[in-house]
Amino acid sequence: MTMKDHTSQSEINDEMRAIEAEARARVDDGGAPELHPRRNYPPYRSSILRHPTHELVRVDPEEVELFSPAFGHTDVNVLESDLTIQHRGEPLGERMTVSGRVLDGEGRPVRRQLIEIWQANAGGRYVHKRDQHPAPLDPNFTGVGRVITGENGEYSFTTIKPGPYPWRNHLNAWRPAHIHFSLFGTAFTQRLITQMYFPGDPLFALDPIYQSITDPAARARLVGTYDHDLSVPEWSLGYNWDIVLTGPKATWMESEEAHD
C-alpha cells in the first residue's frame, strides 16, 4: 500500500504551482488547454510508477468500441439512488441531493445509462476495509448508490455530504470532500470515472488529485453548484452537477440536429 511520504504540503504546493505555470505558458503560446488530468503528475505520488511512459497510440474506434453495455432497470432498483434509506436508521450528516444531466459532446442526453457513485461518510470514512482513517463508521451509511439516467439524461441522488479525509500522499495531506462517479456513454470510448467536488472547498489548492488537471477552467467542471431551488425546505440541500462525456464520434456524421 501507500508508502508514507514526508514531503511537506508547501513542497507539494511548489511542485503543483510549477506545473501549472508551465501549462499556462503552453496555452499562452497557443497550445490547447488540457481538458483532462496529466497522467504523469508527480505531486500525486502514486502516478509516478503507474502512468504509461509511451504516448498512447491514437486509433479510430471500431464497432465494438462504438457500442456500450446496455443497462436497464433490471440492473438497478429505483431505491438505490437514495443512500440515506439503506439501513434501519438515518445516517448522520448534512442531507443533500445531487442532480444533473449526463450529456455527450454534442450536448445530447445520454439516456438509460448507468451511473454508479461511492463516497465517504460525513466523518470522512469509507466502508472499505483498507481505509485506516480513525473516523467513526456510520452504521446507517454505506455510501454506494446507482441510478439509470432518464430520457433527458437526468439523474438525482439523495445522500449526505461526505467529509474530507486524510491520506498519505505527503505529510498532512487531506482530500477535499468528493463523490466518486462512474459513467457509461453510448460508446465504450465515452467511459468515465471521475469525482464531483463541492463549491468553495479550501482544500482544492492543496490537493494533487484535483490539481492534476492543470487548466483552472477544466478543474472547475468537477465542482457542483449549490442550487437553492433544488433544496427542499426543512429537509435537504441541493447541488447541481452536469457531466459531459466525449463524442461519440460515430454519431457525429449522422447527427440529426443541425448546429452552426
Add this chain to the structure above:
Amino acid sequence: MTEPKPTEFIQTPSQTVGPFYGFALPYERGPELVPGRHPHAIRLHGTVTDGAGDPVPDAILELWQADETGAISREQGALDRDGFTFTGFGRAAVDQAGHFTFTTVKPGSVGGGAPYIVVTVFARGLIHHLFTRAYFPEDAEAHRRDAVLGAVPPARRATLVCVADGHPGGTPSYRFDVRLQGADETVFLDFDA
C-alpha cells in the same frame, strides 16, 4: 432559452478511481461473462504491474466484447448474471497479488476483423483510465491486416496479444498481463484522436 453553443459541451475531466472502490464497483459474478461450465468458456487472466515491476494490488479491470458469433449484445441488464444471457460486459478487481481472472468466450470476428476484447484499466494512481485490446495468438494471419495493430510499433505489438497458457480443468486459458510501465509496457490506446 438560447440554443447552447457546442463549445459549452466540453468534456468533464477524469479523476482516479482511488483505492476505496471495493465496496461499490465489484458486483456479483462480475468477472464471469459466462459461467465456467459454458462449453466454450475461456479464462482470461493476468497481472497488473507498475514501473518497478511490482503488482498493483488495487486495480480494477473491465472487459467489453462481442459474443462468439461476433455480435455485439444489446441485451439490457449488463450487470445481471442470469447464467444464460451474454451481455459482453464484465468487471474484476485484482487480488493482493495484482492478479485478475475473467471467464468469458472468445469473441467472433466483427465485420471480418481480428477478434479482440476491449480491456479498460482503472487504479489508484491512474488519474485517467487506460484502454487497451486483448487479441488472440492463433489469429496471427488476421493481425497482419488489423488497423490498430498496424498503428503500433512492431516491437510493442506483442503486448496486445494474449499468451495461450494451457487448459486448466479443460478450459482454454489466455494470459494478458498489463504492464503500466517498463520494458514491455503495454500499448494503451487513445480513441479520441
